[in-house]
Amino acid sequence: MLKLFKLFNNKRLFILLITLVMFIVVMGFSLGTRKSLSWPENFLRDTTGFVQNLFYKPAGYVAGLFQDIRELSELAEENKRLKILAAQYTIDKANYNFIKSRYEDLQEQLHFTKAQKELYKYTYTNAQVLSLTTEPSNSTLVIDLGSSDGMKPNMSVISVDGLVGVISKVSNFTSTVKLMTMMDVNDPNSQPPIAATAIGKEGKTFGMIESYDQETGMLKMNKIPQGDPIAVKDTIVTSGIGRLYPQGLTIGTVMSVEEGQFGLTSTAIIKPSAEFQDWKLLIVVSQEERAE
CATH class of the missing domain: 1.20.5 (Single alpha-helices involved in coiled-coils or other helix-helix interfaces)
Structure with a gap:
């Protein structure tokens, strides 16, 4: 019985030694620099995959x-x-x-009359900007449309965001556009004032956009009568009164409303919708069969 027990212990020791040797061999194959895997590694990897x-x-x-x-x-x-x-x-x-x-x-x-029927029918013509001058005393740009394309002075020019200015001079193939940044009620050579109203308050809100503040970059809407419902965040558009500017062109957003000098009227500060820089393409808006 004792001999059998010793034989059993020797077998366990022998198996343990064989296992240890195989483990060392496998580790040696694994850690060594080889171009291919051993068959145990291949078998293990294939099985795992x-x-x-x-x-x-x-x-x-x-x-x-x-x-x-x-x-x-x-x-x-x-x-x-x-x-x-x-x-x-x-x-x-x-x-x-x-x-x-x-x-x-x-x-x-x-x-x-025919002129009355055509009053609110507009045409839109794409124009490429050829040059831009942003000096405070001469804020103008030149577009690639002229009299040969039907351009005339005082036609409105817009961007996709809002009103930019009006055409001031026309040659055969180009036109000069006077920007709203030149607007000054005291300067007869500046862009003409704009009769304006607020979206959703047409017929209730009225004022004249007459000047642009170079320092703040804001427009001033003056001559707003007492009791006018104009308010902050209103969107201001052209009213069409006077027919110089087509009706419904976006001008900007009301930032504040202040009481006028004598308390009889109010003044609204307007942030222009159009950004006066980096223009490449603009749109000229004109009225069909416009009476001069």
Whole structure:
């Protein structure tokens, strides 16, 4: 019995030694500089890769499925919103057509002249900026449209953001645009004052934009009568009164409203919508069949 126990212990020791030797050999192969893996490493790596693919691929498919479901849900919601917008556009378009038709009928019934019918019909022409001068006493730019393109003095020039100025001089192929930054009520050579109103308050708000402050970069809207509902954050646009500036051109946003010198009128400080720099492309707005 004792001999059997000793033999068993010797076998365990022998197996332990063999295992240790194999471990050292494997470590030697692993740590050494080799161009290829040993077969145990290849077997282990292939087995691990197979198991990873077995679990990771289905997991990836499931994750992708949930991602696709979420994107489909978002797409469905966006589709709903677009359908609502399309329906609103259809209704608005129909209402516009009804109003336009009614307006034209009233024009005929009231015997409007051709000039009156063309009063609020504008044309828009793209213009390339050729040069820009930003001196306070001479804030002008030159565009690549002239009399040969139908340009005339006092036509309004806008950017995508708002009113920029008016055409002051015209040659055959170019025109000079006088910017709003030159506006000064005391300077007869500056840009003409602008009759203005506020969006949503047409017929209730009125004033004249007469000057531009070079230091603050703000416009001043004067001659606002008492009780006028003009307020901070109102969007100011051209009123069309006087026909020098087409109706509805964006000018800027009201930053503050102050009481006038004698308390009979108010003055609004307007931040221009157009930024007077880095222009490449502008738009000339003109009225069809405009009476001179």
